[in-house]
Amino acid sequence: MTIQEFIDWLKTSLRIEWRETPIDVFLYGDPGVELKNVAVTMMATQSVLEKAVRGGCNLVITHEPLFYNHHHKFQHLLDDAVYKAKEKYLGDHRLCVFHLHDNLHQAGLDYIAAGMAQKLGWEKYRTDDSLKSFSMAGVKLGRILRDIDVGLEPTAVRYIGDKDVVYENVVTSWGFMGMEGGVRLINRHESCVLITGETHEWEVVEYVHDAHHQGLRKALVVTGHVPSEESGVEFFCDHLREKAPSLSIFYIKTDDLFEK
Secondary structure: OEHHHHHHHHHOOOOOOOOOOOOOOEEEOOOOOEOOEEEEEEEOOHHHHHHHHHOOEEEEEEEEOOOOOOOOOOHHHOOOHHHHHHHHHHHHOOOEEEEOOHHHEOOOOEHHHHHHHHHHOOHHHEOOOOOOEEEOOOOEHHHHHHHHHHHHOOOOOEEEOOOOOEOOEEEEEEEEOOHHHHHHHHOOOOOEEEEEEEOOHHHHHHHHHHHHHOOOOEEEEEOOHHHHHHHHHHHHHHHHHHHOOOOOEEEEOOOOOOOO
16 A cells, blocks of 8 residues: 555545645655555654654654644745755655644544543533533633643643633633634633633733733633644544554654743
C-alpha cells in the first residue's frame, strides 16, 4: 500500500463525509512511496518528527501546520535557517506529512471536542451532541480548573473569574478563538464559563475582563493551544487504529510547547 492509497482509504473511514479543503492536504514528501508505519500527532514539531523516525514511521499525520502557517504560506521562510534545517531533516528521512485539521472539526462528529470531553470526564454534563456545551449546575470554577489541570496537563492555565462561584454553563472553543466567535459563545448564557486554547488578549480576554469587572457572571479559561486539542487528536488516532488493526499506527504526544 502506498501512502496515497492509505490517505484515500482514510478519507472513507472517518465517521463523517470527507470534505476536500485547501487545508487538509499533503504538506511534504512523495505520497507514491510504500507506506511503512504511521505517526499521528497534534503538531509536527522537530522533536515529534525525530520520534516518528525512531519509530520507523514514514507518514506523519499532523493536526497543526508543519511550517508555522495554517494556510501553508511560508515562502518568506525559504532562506530561514530553522525552516531549512527542518526541511532537510524531512528530506533526509524521506518523511511524508499530511495535514488533517478541518475534517476533524466537522459538525457531524468533531473528533477534537469528543476527545476533549472524554478526557475531562464531562460527557455526563453535555447539553447536545456537539460535546462543546455543558450544563454544570453546582460545579464551581475551581473544580473546572482542577479538572483541566489534572486531565490536560497544561503548562499554565490562565483564567478570569471567581474560583468559588458556580457559573452553571460551560462552553468550549478548543484551539484558537477569535473575537466575534468568543463574544457570541460567552453570551450564549447569562452565567457562563468559556474555555479556549488561545486567543488575542486585546480582544476576548479584555472583553471578559471588563465583563467580570462590571459584575457580570462571565469567566474565561485559557489552557494553551496544544493541551486544548491534544486529547482530541489522540481520540482520532484510537479510532484509526480500530479501523486498521493490521497497520502500525502510533500516537506521538506533542508536549506543551512552553517550559514549566
